[in-house]
Amino acid sequence: MTSPQPRIGVLQVPGVCDDRDALWALAALDAEALFLWHTETELPDLDAVVLPGGFSYGDYLRCGAIARFAPAMEAVAEFSATGGLVLGICNGFQILCEAGLLPGVLRRNESLSFVCRDVPLVVERTDTPFTTRCSEGQHLVIPVKHGEGCWYADDALYEELEARQQIVLRYAEPVNGSRNDVAGVVNERGNVMGLMPHPEHAVDPLLGSADGALILSSLVESARERALAAV
Amino acid sequence: MKATVLVRPKQGILDPEGQAVESSLRQLGFSVGQARVGRVVDLEVESADPSAARAEIERMCEQLLANPLIESYEIELAEEQG
Numbered sequence: 001m002t003s004p005q006p007r008i009g010v011l012q013v014p015g016v017c018d019d020r021d022a023l024w025a026l027a028a029l030d031a032e033a034l035f036l037w038h039t040e041t042e043l044p045d046l047d048a049v050v051l052p053g054g055f056s057y058g059d060y061l062r063c064g065a066i067a068r069f070a071p072a073m074e075a076v077a078e079f080s081a082t083g084g085l086v087l088g089i090c091n092g093f094q095i096l097c098e099a100g101l102l103p104g105v106l107r108r109n110e111s112l113s114f115v116c117r118d119v120p121l122v123v124e125r126t127d128t129p130f131t132t133r134c135s136e137g138q139h140l141v142i143p144v145k146h147g148e149g150c151w152y153a154d155d156a157l158y159e160e161l162e163a164r165q166q167i168v169l170r171y172a173e174p175v176n177g178s179r180n181d182v183a184g185v186v187n188e189r190g191n192v193m194g195l196m197p198h199p200e201h202a203v204d205p206l207l208g209s210a211d212g213a214l215i216l217s218s219l220v221e222s223a224r225e226r227a228l229a230a231v
Numbered sequence: 232m233k234a235t236v237l238v239r240p241k242q243g244i245l246d247p248e249g250q251a252v253e254s255s256l257r258q259l260g261f262s263v264g265q266a267r268v269g270r271v272v273d274l275e276v277e278s279a280d281p282s283a284a285r286a287e288i289e290r291m292c293e294q295l296l297a298n299p300l301i302e303s304y305e306i307e308l309a310e311e312q313g
Binding site: 066153 | 249295
């Protein structure tokens, strides 16, 4: 008997452009992926939610600052409050930070230049639902494409995050000026993660790297376990 | 009532945009110290009462116009502007 496909929602907010890639990648990794429209006030029955990348509301004001007030985001916040798995990629990460679901904020790259290239990453934690398929200290190559990926937290917040081991991914070399080269963080509870690199663009060797599949298939597996536990 | 909100990068926060402006001004021959770049939001609010308007705009700043982690804000009401 095959195990059931977990249902993973991909949030569509105006200005987001990686929604189809995220949907395709999740489906390729054996999830039942479906779009969620930003005006929806309730989520369907889901095992995880992905906030894909792009430029929601034209990045006006601050990246993610407007999208966080999308009606569907209230439902996503409730979903995460009950322990639901939420992954934010790039603009999705920015939205989760603006919404207060993840710590810190993403600012303009220190170079002021848009960065678009494959970057080397180091996995700091493998006990999150998003990294179970990785090994500790593993090097991954996943592309970034952002102008505002410089993650910032003040000293006090950063120390707290280090102490609670909320840093999941770091760049292996400076990319955008992020504090201590942070590329991905989780919330305290460990069920919400955000990262600037795009795993959905690296799920097939044809695209240069399949390392992104390690992140997304970790999520799919964790979502599947939750789906099975709920049966 | 008209109001202006000034949003600035907090002191101590790296401001690469300000640094780029600063170095461009120096290249033009201006002798400048530090330049910091923020944002201006001109608003019209319904309330005619200055303290109520100010309180409302403060809520706007906390919720949307500024990110308190990295930005500070200042509110100027039209009536108070000389």
